[in-house]
Amino acid sequence: xxxxxxxxxxxxxxxxxxxxxxxxxxxxxxxxxxxxxxxxxxxxxxxxxxxxxxxxxxxxxxxxxxxxxxxxxxxxxxxxxxxxxxxxxxxxxxxxxxxxxxxxxxxxxxxxxxxxxxxxxxxxxxxxxxxxxxxxxxxxxxxxxxxxxxxxxxxxxxxxxxxxxxxxxxxxxxxxxxxxxxxxxxxxxxxxxxxxxxxxxxxxxxxxxxxxxxxxxxxxxxxxxxxxxxxxxxxxxxxxxxxxxxxxxxxxxxxxxxxxxxxxxxxxxxxxxxxxxxxxxxxxxxxxxxxxxxxxxxxxxxxxxxxxxxxxxxxxxxxxxxxxxxxxxxxxxxxxxxxxxxxxxxxxxxxxxxxxxxxxxxxxxxxxxxxxxxxxxxxxxxxxxxxxxxxxxxxxxxxxxxxxxxxx
Amino acid sequence: xxxxxxxxxxxxxxxxxxxxxxxxxxxxxxxxxxxxxxxxxxxxxxxxxxxxxxxxxxxxxxxxxxxxxxxxxxxxxxxxxxxxxxxxxxxxxxxxxxxxxxxxxxxxxxxxxxxxxxxxxxxxxxxxxxxxxxxxxxxxxxxxxxxxxxxxxxxxxxxxxxxxxxxxxxxxxxxxxxxxxxxxxxxxxxxxxxxxxxxxxxxxxxxxxxxxxxxxxxxxxxxxxxxxxxxxxxxxxxxxxxxxxxxxxxxxxxxxxxxxxxxxxxxxxxxxxxxxxxxxxxxxxxxxxxxxxxxxxxxxxxxxxxxxxxxxxxxxxxxxxxxxxxxxxxxxxxxxxxxxxxxxxxxxxxxxxxxxxxxxxxxxxxxxxxxxxxxxxxxxxxxxxxxxxxxxxxxxxxxxxxxxxxxx
Numbered sequence: 001x002x003x004x005x006x007x008x009x010x011x012x013x014x015x016x017x018x019x020x021x022x023x024x025x026x027x028x029x030x031x032x033x034x035x036x037x038x039x040x041x042x043x044x045x046x047x048x049x050x051x052x053x054x055x056x057x058x059x060x061x062x063x064x065x066x067x068x069x070x071x072x073x074x075x076x077x078x079x080x081x082x083x084x085x086x087x088x089x090x091x092x093x094x095x096x097x098x099x100x101x102x103x104x105x106x107x108x109x110x111x112x113x114x115x116x117x118x119x120x121x122x123x124x125x126x127x128x129x130x131x132x133x134x135x136x137x138x139x140x141x142x143x144x145x146x147x148x149x150x151x152x153x154x155x156x157x158x159x160x161x162x163x164x165x166x167x168x169x170x171x172x173x174x175x176x177x178x179x180x181x182x183x184x185x186x187x188x189x190x191x192x193x194x195x196x197x198x199x200x201x202x203x204x205x206x207x208x209x210x211x212x213x214x215x216x217x218x219x220x221x222x223x224x225x226x227x228x229x230x231x232x233x234x235x236x237x238x239x240x241x242x243x244x245x246x247x248x249x250x251x252x253x254x255x256x257x258x259x260x261x262x263x264x265x266x267x268x269x270x271x272x273x274x275x276x277x278x279x280x281x282x283x284x285x286x287x288x289x290x291x292x293x294x295x296x297x298x299x300x301x302x303x304x305x306x307x308x309x310x311x312x313x314x315x316x317x318x319x320x321x322x323x324x325x326x327x328x329x330x331x332x333x334x335x336x337x338x339x340x341x342x343x344x345x346x347x348x349x350x351x352x353x354x355x356x357x358x359x360x361x362x363x364x365x366x367x368x369x370x371x372x373x374x375x376x377x378x379x380x381x382x383x384x385x386x387x388x389x390x391x392x393x394x395x396x397x398x399x400x401x402x403x404x405x406x407x408x
Numbered sequence: 409x410x411x412x413x414x415x416x417x418x419x420x421x422x423x424x425x426x427x428x429x430x431x432x433x434x435x436x437x438x439x440x441x442x443x444x445x446x447x448x449x450x451x452x453x454x455x456x457x458x459x460x461x462x463x464x465x466x467x468x469x470x471x472x473x474x475x476x477x478x479x480x481x482x483x484x485x486x487x488x489x490x491x492x493x494x495x496x497x498x499x500x501x502x503x504x505x506x507x508x509x510x511x512x513x514x515x516x517x518x519x520x521x522x523x524x525x526x527x528x529x530x531x532x533x534x535x536x537x538x539x540x541x542x543x544x545x546x547x548x549x550x551x552x553x554x555x556x557x558x559x560x561x562x563x564x565x566x567x568x569x570x571x572x573x574x575x576x577x578x579x580x581x582x583x584x585x586x587x588x589x590x591x592x593x594x595x596x597x598x599x600x601x602x603x604x605x606x607x608x609x610x611x612x613x614x615x616x617x618x619x620x621x622x623x624x625x626x627x628x629x630x631x632x633x634x635x636x637x638x639x640x641x642x643x644x645x646x647x648x649x650x651x652x653x654x655x656x657x658x659x660x661x662x663x664x665x666x667x668x669x670x671x672x673x674x675x676x677x678x679x680x681x682x683x684x685x686x687x688x689x690x691x692x693x694x695x696x697x698x699x700x701x702x703x704x705x706x707x708x709x710x711x712x713x714x715x716x717x718x719x720x721x722x723x724x725x726x727x728x729x730x731x732x733x734x735x736x737x738x739x740x741x742x743x744x745x746x747x748x749x750x751x752x753x754x755x756x757x758x759x760x761x762x763x764x765x766x767x768x769x770x771x772x773x774x775x776x777x778x779x780x781x782x783x784x785x786x787x788x789x790x791x792x793x794x795x796x797x798x799x800x801x802x803x804x805x806x807x808x809x810x811x812x813x814x815x816x
Contacts, residue, residue, distance in 0.1 A: 186682045186683060267675060267679060268679050268682065268683065271675060271676050271679040271680075272679075274594045274676065275594060275676065275704065275707055275708065276707040276708070277685070277703075277704065277707060279707070283703070283706050283707055284706065285698050285699075285702050285703050285706045286698070286699075286702055288696040288697070288698055289696070290693050290694070290696055290698050290703065291693075291694075292703055292707050294693050294694055295685075295691070295693050295698065295700055295703045296683065296685065298691050298692065298693045299683060299684040299685055299687065299691055299700050300683065300684070
């Protein structure tokens with residue numbers, strides 16, 4: 001297996017740090033628009049890692065780099081705005097493809113908060129038959145969320161439930177960032193630009209009778225009690241890939257995604273929207289032109305640098321309700337918790353990017369060893385969950401299962 | 409009386425529209441850095457108004473323009489950052505001076521939320537003796553707040569109270585701005601840049617025993633019930649000139665200023681501060697440099713243009729508590745309410761700038777007619793309040809008085 005990793009940013013860096021401890025691949029070419037960044041990442045690792053420059057907006061450039069290095073698998077670790085050229089470039093080169101977020105959505109022009117427009121992944125699923133016919137695999141949404149959450153959905157359907165009412169992804173954390181004086185500061189652990197994008201896009205929900213539909217941002221607030229000491233966090237509906245992926249392979253009545261943003265973050269996002277500071281359209285400010293959203297991202301600490309000043313745990317998981325194998329009502333939360341101080345000490349990467357990055361490494365190892373195989377555009381729930389969860393545990397990062405009181 | 413008006417912005421424009429209906433002056437030179445703006449303003453008025461270009465950051469330029477036009481009174485209607493050159497320039501030219509906001513403060517370097525540093529007006533009061541010796545008058549803080557609020561303080565002390573516990577300026581409104589579709593939008597009726605400045609600076613309070621001291625922003629929240637249908641609004645301490653002016657001339661135990669920002673506006677200001685978007689220091693954003701606060705101001709509608717889309721009333725006033733002339737406990741709110749639709753129809757200026765602008769016109773008429781006279785750096789409470797309040801009413805904009813239930 002020869003991997004082209006596109007993107008040497010936060011998640012890309014954590015991906016290589018985790019992969020370097022495994023032996024299932026022959027080579028990883030780390031490619032970035034900023035070649036020095038790629039060289040810096042490769043230089044810190046063993047001789048299987050080399051660096052290259054890439055323009056991820058060009059499918060031709062992706063294809064050419066794949067051919068030059070005899071790439072078998074393209075790992076996309078850049079902003080999803082570049083998904084389609086990387087996806088198309090891999091296909092043209094005859095390589096398999098993995099990403100951690102799907103092609104972008106566009107709101108419905110007339111009823112954005114009721115009806116779906118272009119959905120997440122639509123552009124990728126549109127060419128699924130071509131991938132299948134060519135015998136090539138595109139494993140889409142293979143990070144932690146989407147990714148591990150989707151593996152949990154498959155696991156619940158196969159091993160825990162006879163009938164599923166809702167597959168509800170629930171993400172929450174108790175991360176706190178402090179400044180040099182030890183005072184708590186506001187510093188998102190993930191790209192603020194992307195967080196604004198996903199939180200202000202119309203959230204999507206799937207129901208068996210209705211199909212996919214949307215709601216206004218921050219709908220259906222709910223306090224979810226996260227495990228391992230994180231505790232209760234206010235969660236709201238957010239547009240996310242799981243809702244688009246799970247119903248394609250797992251039988252259920254409803255699929256949702258709720259993000260534990262917490263009161264403060266929700267207030268901040270609402271204020272940014274009220275003022276128009278979420279806008280990506282440039283405005284003229286004293287002789288220069290800037291996008292307000294870029295300014296918001298620029299004034300906040302870089303998420304890649306907050307790791308050493310951050311404490312707490314992050315939790316990704318899936319809340320499944322329905323009937324157990326015994327026909328009785330069941331409510332189960334399947335989850336994965338990462339403690340920031342632990343992974344900072346062990347890997348030097350902060351927990352949110354580390355938790356995203358470990359899952360595609362596990363998936364690639366399952367593909368390299370032939371445990372997972374397939375052709376077409378497939379989500380993680382299209383594969384057997386057990387070997388994935390076992391290998392994740394073997395990597396030293398176990399998952400958890402918590403039984404909750406069934407409702408209703 | 410020959411007046412040099414520095415600044416043809418929102419308040420300057422309303423000032424000329426109000427003054428044009430009076431006959432107490434011979435000439436008004438409207439001066440602005442943007443000469444076309446000054447010419448546009450003068451062109452719409454009678455032959456007593458002429459236009460000039462001015463660099464308000466240069467005391468020499470102010471002096472030269474005063475001498476060129478034989479100016480007797482300089483009316484400062486620009487941002488208080490330019491106060492000192494205009495104030496000094498007027499003095500050098502032998503002219504009297506009026507402004508509507510005092511020289512700026514600087515927080516205490518070690519204990520900004522406990523102790524005062526440089527206070528509002530300190531730079532101006534520092535040269536009070538020179539003005540007095542020269543027989544020249546600087547009437548500072550002569551807008552609506554500071555200004556009319558200070559006139560109310562003098563009126564309360566002379567005519568309503570035998571002993572004053574607190575002089576509490578309270579400002580509130582029920583203004584609503586709508587977009588073209590009639591949906592309510594967030595659009596401050598006053599400069600967002602200045603609003604951020606005054607609301608995030610440490611609020612100042614005066615107490616007889618302690619002198620001046622500061623608190624953290626948004627301290628001592630209180631719901632004040634404003635008259636004439638405005639109703640209850642959440643008010644918080646804000647740094648404002650009244651607290652620096654009133655105790656110098658009016659005997660009281662405490663002086664405060666609370667601004668009825670309302671929940672939403674307070675939340676917005678807190679979020680801007682949390683994110684660092686209130687900062688005036690430039691940040692680098694994709695190859696250009698901008699000040700985040702300038703970006704916030706740029707994305708919002710221009711306050712000068714919201715008048716036609718705004719409905720509601722604004723109220724400036726002073727809540728006085730203590731003992732009445734009869735020795736009984738007394739609690740009185742002296743106020744001035746302006747309805748936006750009324751002044752838009754009558755003057756074509758929105759209520760917040762119009763309410764600021766009418767007061768210096770009244771003051772200049774009292775000075776021109778010799779009713780008010782003095783030398784030195786004086787606040788509005790240094791003069792007899794009755795002729796001011798009578799003339800304000802004669803301008804068609806009466807004030808009000810409301811008795812409240814005494815507390816404690």
